[in-house]
Structure formats: C-alpha cells, structure tokens
Amino acid sequence: MSLLERLNNDMKQAMKNKEKDRLSVIRMVKASLQNEAIKLGTKELSEDVELTVLSRELKQRKDSLHEFDKAGREDLVEKLRTELAIVELYMPKQLSEDELSVIVKETIAEVGATSKAEMGKVMAAIMPKVKGKADGSLVNKFVQQHLS
Template identity: 55%
Template sequence: MALINELQAQMKTAMKAKDKETLSVVRMLKAAVLNKQISLGHDLTEDDEKSVLATELKQRKDSLAEFKAAGRDDLVAQLEGEIKVVESYLPAQLDEAAVASLVDSVIQETGATGKADFGKVMKTLMPKVKGQADGALVNRIVKAKLS
C-alpha cells in the first residue's frame, strides 16, 4: 500500500508543477497497481508492487525498441521519459557484472553443469533479481555461462 500513497503524492506534485508527462505516467502506474490489487483481491505485498512496476517497465522498453526500429523518433523521446519515471519507483538496477556474479553463485549453488540445467538455474536466480535486473539480460548471461 505504500506505493499507492507514493504515487498519489507524486500525482499531486506533478499537478501542481503542471508536468503533464509525469502526471500521465504516474496515473497509468497507479491504475496498474490498483488493477492488480483488485484482481488479487487483497493489498499488494512489496514483491507484488515490484512485479507490477517491472511489467510496466518491460512493456515500455519493448515499445521503445519497436518505435526505434520504425523510425518514430517523436514517440521514442516520449517513451524514454516514461521509462525514467517508472525506473524511479524501482530499486536500482544491477549492472551486467553484478548479474554475472549472481549467476556464477547460483550455478555453483545448484550444481548446474550444462544447458539441461538452465531451468533449474533460472528458477533459483529470478527471485533473487526480481525487479533489479531485466529478465532478458539474466537469460542471456545464464545461457552464455551454461554453454
């Protein structure tokens, strides 16, 4: 519930500052959080809140890649601003080196030896990096380490 209160406060700040872009993004985030809360039927845990924010961030990053490929520079700039707002609510993202060291420790922990153990490694690793690293990055690093 802390995220809802934070989003509400950010909405008021954006309204007072007449910052339409931030206000729009914060409203979308608040709606996504409330929709998830309604679908689950109870207040969200911190992990649930991170999951919703990570989903929103992933959607925007996917759209960004598509807009860049289509040459829509007007939408790229807008989306980059939205991504910055969403990232401000997530914990700091792990860099590639930090993810690689986590992957190494999980591989040792699980005793993984090859590609057949990919699922076992991902199952153990993903809860540790939830909301802190992009799943595609984690996937790529795990595949590289296990091959």
C-alpha cells in the first residue's frame, strides 16, 4: 500500500472517529505530498520523494517545537508534540544508535576518510543510506566522533 493510500484510509478513519487533530495533520501531510507531485509534474511520487517530504514535515514541526518551547508557549508545544507523534507514524523505523554507529564506521572505511577535513565526503556517502531512518544531526555527531 502506497503512502497516499495509507493516508487516505487513515483520513477516513479519523473522520469516522471524529479525531480533529489527527485529521488535520493527515490532511497537511497529504497536501504536501500532492504539492510535491505537482511541482515535479508527476502523478505518483517515488518512495524516496515521499520520504523526503515526510522528513521535511517532521523537521518543520521539530524546529517549531523548539522555538515555541523557547518562547514558553506551552499551548502550542503540546499541539506540536501531538502532530509530531502522528507524522512519525508514517516514517520508517528509526535506526538505533548501535546500528547507526556500524553504518558510519562502514561508510568511513568505504570512503577511506581519515580526518575531519573529509567529513563532507563521508556525509554525502552516508545520508542516502540512512535517509528517513536517522536524524541528520545525529548522523553528523556520530561521523565527527568516529573521525576524531
């Protein structure tokens, strides 16, 4: 089942159950996917593009959560936490720190990097492998640890 089909089914279920928050988030994600399809001029998006859109939605909410938390807006923080939980349901299973560490070590060996100066090369090689399965800042942290 494609992501769009899953969103449609979940949207119908949220309508039946009168879950306003869930319905709102699903509609926003669905709209983002449809806008991306229009932008790319295609009818169906590849899994990779869908994952990119989902990651962008997740990142936007995390950034907003951080800003609202800093500003002391607890009402908005709680709403965003709920939205984050809903969007995360559609993301692939996240890699554990151990799994990520193994991938980082393997990629460093593949690329032959030995210093932090080659970090860009390592990041470019590793990000496609962990796309949607690990946060970029966490990957960056692990790469820095292993290169020092």
